[in-house]
Amino acid sequence: MASDPTAADAGSLRQQRRASRRTLGRDHLLDAAEQVFAEHGFHEASLREIAERAEYAVGSVYSFFASKDDLYSACLQRRGSQFMAGMRDLLGRDAPAHEQLHALADWQVGFFREHSAFARLVMRSGSFTPPFTTPVENPQIGANFREAHQLQADLIARGQREGAFRSGEPAVLARVFSGLISALQLAELDTAQRGEPPPSTDLLHALLDGALGRSEALASGE
Numbered sequence: 001m002a003s004d005p006t007a008a009d010a011g012s013l014r015q016q017r018r019a020s021r022r023t024l025g026r027d028h029l030l031d032a033a034e035q036v037f038a039e040h041g042f043h044e045a046s047l048r049e050i051a052e053r054a055e056y057a058v059g060s061v062y063s064f065f066a067s068k069d070d071l072y073s074a075c076l077q078r079r080g081s082q083f084m085a086g087m088r089d090l091l092g093r094d095a096p097a098h099e100q101l102h103a104l105a106d107w108q109v110g111f112f113r114e115h116s117a118f119a120r121l122v123m124r125s126g127s128f129t130p131p132f133t134t135p136v137e138n139p140q141i142g143a144n145f146r147e148a149h150q151l152q153a154d155l156i157a158r159g160q161r162e163g164a165f166r167s168g169e170p171a172v173l174a175r176v177f178s179g180l181i182s183a184l185q186l187a188e189l190d191t192a193q194r195g196e197p198p199p200s201t202d203l204l205h206a207l208l209d210g211a212l213g214r215s216e217a218l219a220s221g222e
Contacts, residue, residue, distance in 0.1 A: 038120035097159030
């Protein structure tokens with residue numbers, strides 16, 4: 001007996017709707033979890049509060065995530081994947097290293113401003129680089145951080161070859177770059193709590209130039 005193409009199409013549409021609803025539900029839980037983890041930290045956050053914010057029953061959370069650790073890991077991986085995609089795109093463009101360094105700083109600051117709960121979550125963990133102080137058993141998260149650091153080090157090495165940056169181990173200077181970004185993020189958290197506007201990235205550019213630029217280039221205004 002020949003199959004009914006109409007029934008097959010209807011079944012396919014139902015599957016697509018179910019998959020779409022599941023993806024939407026997962027995203028709602030991740031959004032809620034990101035907020036709760038940012039506010040309370042991993043250990044004090046509860047699945048009950050996360051479920052309530054997402055308007056789910058607590059038991060429904062386990063249909064998406066195996067545990068609180070799994071949910072926390074998924075929060076980090078989601079934003080980490082978005083972060084890495086944007087970073088690769090920016091650094092894949094053709095531009096002088098000095099310009100790209102400023103552009104990368106602006107982009108990273110913009111990313112954490114857009115995802116402010118994620119920024120607070122990461123800062124609660126103590127650092128933008130591993131090891132985290134809370135349980136994470138996801139090798140992709142560590143791989144993302146290592147790749148981000150390597151991309152920054154590669155950019156600095158290229159800038160050294162172009163004569164734009166001071167000499168020194170690129171991996172160490174990449175840590176300096178990350179440290180300045182983290183310092184700005186901490187300052188932004190403070191200003192946000194006081195209801196003040198965020199710090200200007202012009203100051204960040206000046207600090208980066210002072211920390212990474214060649215002294216002779218800075219003196220000549222290059």
